[in-house]
Amino acid sequence: MKTTFTLLLGFFSCFLYAQEVHSKLDESLLKDNNLMMFSYKEDSYIMSSDSLYTISKKPMEVSAHGLDLLKYVFVSDENNGFLVNASAGMVFSFDGEKFNRLDNSFEFKSQYDHFPFIRNNAFHTFGGYGLFTYKNIITRFNPQLRETELVRAKNSIEEIPPGMYRPIAQLNKNSLYVTAGEIYNYKANSNQFETYLNEVWAFDFDNSQWFYKGKLNTDLSTAWAPETIFTQDALYFNKDHLVFLDFSRNELTRYLQPGVPIESIVDLTYNKNLGGYFYLKRITKFKKELHFIDRSDFLGTLKEVDKIYSQSIPWTIYVIIVLTFILILVLIKKRKRTFESRIRKNYKPFYSTLTTKEKEVLDMLLTASPDYVSFPSLMALYNQDLSYDSLKKKLRSTLDSLDQKLLAFFKFKRVSCLEERKCIEDARVKEIRLMP
Numbered sequence: 001m002k003t004t005f006t007l008l009l010g011f012f013s014c015f016l017y018a019q020e021v022h023s024k025l026d027e028s029l030l031k032d033n034n035l036m037m038f039s040y041k042e043d044s045y046i047m048s049s050d051s052l053y054t055i056s057k058k059p060m061e062v063s064a065h066g067l068d069l070l071k072y073v074f075v076s077d078e079n080n081g082f083l084v085n086a087s088a089g090m091v092f093s094f095d096g097e098k099f100n101r102l103d104n105s106f107e108f109k110s111q112y113d114h115f116p117f118i119r120n121n122a123f124h125t126f127g128g129y130g131l132f133t134y135k136n137i138i139t140r141f142n143p144q145l146r147e148t149e150l151v152r153a154k155n156s157i158e159e160i161p162p163g164m165y166r167p168i169a170q171l172n173k174n175s176l177y178v179t180a181g182e183i184y185n186y187k188a189n190s191n192q193f194e195t196y197l198n199e200v201w202a203f204d205f206d207n208s209q210w211f212y213k214g215k216l217n218t219d220l221s222t223a224w225a226p227e228t229i230f231t232q233d234a235l236y237f238n239k240d241h242l243v244f245l246d247f248s249r250n251e252l253t254r255y256l257q258p259g260v261p262i263e264s265i266v267d268l269t270y271n272k273n274l275g276g277y278f279y280l281k282r283i284t285k286f287k288k289e290l291h292f293i294d295r296s297d298f299l300g301t302l303k304e305v306d307k308i309y310s311q312s313i314p315w316t317i318y319v320i321i322v323l324t325f326i327l328i329l330v331l332i333k334k335r336k337r338t339f340e341s342r343i344r345k346n347y348k349p350f351y352s353t354l355t356t357k358e359k360e361v362l363d364m365l366l367t368a369s370p371d372y373v374s375f376p377s378l379m380a381l382y383n384q385d386l387s388y389d390s391l392k393k394k395l396r397s398t399l400d401s402l403d404q405k406l407l408a409f410f411k412f413k414r415v416s417c418l419e420e421r422k423c424i425e426d427a428r429v430k431e432i433r434l435m436p
Helices: 001-026 295-299 315-345 345-352 356-368 375-379 387-410
Strands: 038-039 043-047 051-054 059-066 070-075 081-085 091-094 098-102 115-119 122-130 133-142 147-151 166-170 177-179 182-184 194-196 199-204 208-218 235-238 241-246 253-254 265-271 278-284 287-294 303-306 420-424 432-434
Touching: 038 070, 038 265, 038 278, 043 147, 043 265, 070 115, 070 315, 081 115, 081 122, 115 166, 115 315, 133 182, 166 241, 166 375, 194 278, 235 265, 253 375, 315 345, 315 356, 315 387, 315 432, 345 387, 356 432, 375 387, 375 432
Parallel strands: none
Antiparallel strands: 038 043, 043 051, 051 059, 070 081, 081 091, 091 098, 115 122, 122 133, 133 147, 166 177, 177 199, 182 194, 199 208, 235 241, 241 253, 253 303, 265 278, 278 287, 420 432
């Protein structure tokens, strides 16, 4: 009973909390077209053209941020928060109250719609578009030099993903996965110069190499992230449903009945401390409202799980498989020709070196090859008035002589060209055949 009361109290507290925040926001603020929502550690914020609102605190705090009127992107992890201008170049740290400029650089204007992430406490970016080029580079901000530097890949240019912007990406341990970005359409007609990447690539920071992972199973061309989260916690809007991606497990989860119509959401941020989302809801073309919703209520209960990509085999592997198959066929053909076929091919010159009995024995062995011929069958070629021991000696003498002539004529690098065994049905009977 006590647990139920606590849950109900928490629910109504969140509801009243959202209403209180909403009531204190100036309507003129919500008309600002330069709003950005983000969360850092325990708090959530709305950044306007000139001010920073801490919407998760009671009472809500407001302060001037003192930044230039530009488009910005915010990204954070458990220990760091970074703000960067939309085209990259200018990097700020965030301590929960104010932004501190870290770089000694300028606005690049070359990486619009890049993907920002944090690795080893350092700010990184991937991709972007600007100065008429699509980027497939990874950059790292060096706090000692106060400059952005390139993270180099060991691959050749044919072994890396194409340049792209607005990619869906995720950092998992030491691998950066990228997919679904806008890329240049080399088969473009007059109406379509861009298409979207339906492949998944991964960059391994340990080896500084790109790896092709496979083809997308789901159309993510319309998917977009309302906030920048570079882990598997990132939420994507895709048409009328929500999507979570876990590239390390190759798992895509769709939530098919979200608690809020996706088309009505202007911006959103997840507050882990409160266990829910602050979001701006579009009421009319010129009016927005701030709301809060619990995570489970927002996601809904109806979901389905799928694979993100099909792990297809790269063309290089296909080439290796085909070449290996051809090599095996050649070896098999060569192996067969080296023994039976080679003997048949050299029938006349080789047979001229044999005795009559050696020819008869070899003919029986060739006819049966690759099967065995029993000693009694071969002994039938000799005079049957002889004793059994005499027949065995004559056959053995013929076989030994034939074997030596085969080795000498064909220059085989082996001890013998003949293989003997005991009969499977009757161990008292010996069998022999040409070596396969």
